[in-house]
Structures are given as structure tokens and as C-alpha cells.
Amino acid sequence: MKILFDETYTSTDGKRSSRNIWYGDADLTVDGEYGKTINLKEDFMDDLCEIIKKDFSKNAANEPTETNWYIYGSGVTQDAIEANVRPSIMVREKSDEFITNFNISDHDFAVNIDAILLFKADFEKRLASL
Incomplete structure (x- = not known):
């Protein structure tokens, strides 16, 4: 990254x-049973948290009122109409609260949304403890 x-x-x-x-x-993607899906491995979450923590420390003297991270995947997946979708994860910190958003393909939504929602909730909890 x-x-x-x-x-x-x-x-x-x-x-x-x-x-x-x-x-x-x-x-951001891994090979799944039916094609590429978003990477939901624990070590990937660790990497994301470390990056965000490091970026926070760089701005301690001149703290912004909010910080936004945009993390774009290196690969693309295809949706049902064969359009290319580049997965991304967005994170916002404002007033010590974190909000995350995942942009994924319709395929990833169909086969992986429950796992994505769990990862998202765990990720936001981890970020809150930074």
C-alpha cells in the first residue's frame, strides 16, 4: 500500500x-470460492489500524477537526453488467468517532455481505481504541 x-x-x-x-x-481482494472478494483477514485489519495510527501521530501538533482515509485496492472485480469495480475502504474520524464505508461489487455483496458487516463493526471498534 x-x-x-x-x-x-x-x-x-x-x-x-x-x-x-x-x-x-x-x-483489498482475495480469491474466493466464486471469484474475488474483499480481504477480510485479521492481518489486513491490523495493517489498516497501524496506518491510521501512524497518520494520527504525524498530525499531533496541528490536529484537524476531521480526518478521512481513502484506501483503494490494487485490483478490480466485475459486476453483473461486466463493469469493473475497484474496491475501496473509506474511514472518517471526527470528534473521536470513526465511521467506515466499504465500496464493493454486487458479487461481493451477494456472497460476502454478512462477513463484511462483521469486519466493519470489528474495525470500527478497534479504531475507537486507538
Whole structure:
């Protein structure tokens, strides 16, 4: 996984500062029984948490009011109409609360949504303890 951009935007009134960090080439997919699915392995969650923790420590002196991470997968999967879908995970921290969102293919939704929801809940709990 490599960092693509790290940018901070401040509102015109100076009350809000949003740090946005984009990562690319993440190992977001694994081969499943019926095709590629999103990587839900524990070591991948560990890697994500370490990256977020490291990024937090870099901004301790000038803390933004929110931080957003965009993690793009290195590969693509196809949906039912044969469009390519690049899986991504987005994370937002604001006021010490984390929200995550996973962008996945319809195939991944059909065969993997229960596991994704469990991973998402565990991931948010882990992030809350950073």
C-alpha cells in the first residue's frame, strides 16, 4: 500500500480543517470460492489500524477537526453488467468517532455481505481504541 496524497483543507471561516489521505495499491481482494472478494483477514485489519495510527501521530501538533482515509485496492472485480469495480475502504474520524464505508461489487455483496458487516463493526471498534 502506498500513499498517493495527503492534503488538508481549511474552511474559509477557519473553523473546520479536514485532512484527507489517499492510499493506493492496497491488497483489498482475495480469491474466493466464486471469484474475488474483499480481504477480510485479521492481518489486513491490523495493517489498516497501524496506518491510521501512524497518520494520527504525524498530525499531533496541528490536529484537524476531521480526518478521512481513502484506501483503494490494487485490483478490480466485475459486476453483473461486466463493469469493473475497484474496491475501496473509506474511514472518517471526527470528534473521536470513526465511521467506515466499504465500496464493493454486487458479487461481493451477494456472497460476502454478512462477513463484511462483521469486519466493519470489528474495525470500527478497534479504531475507537486507538
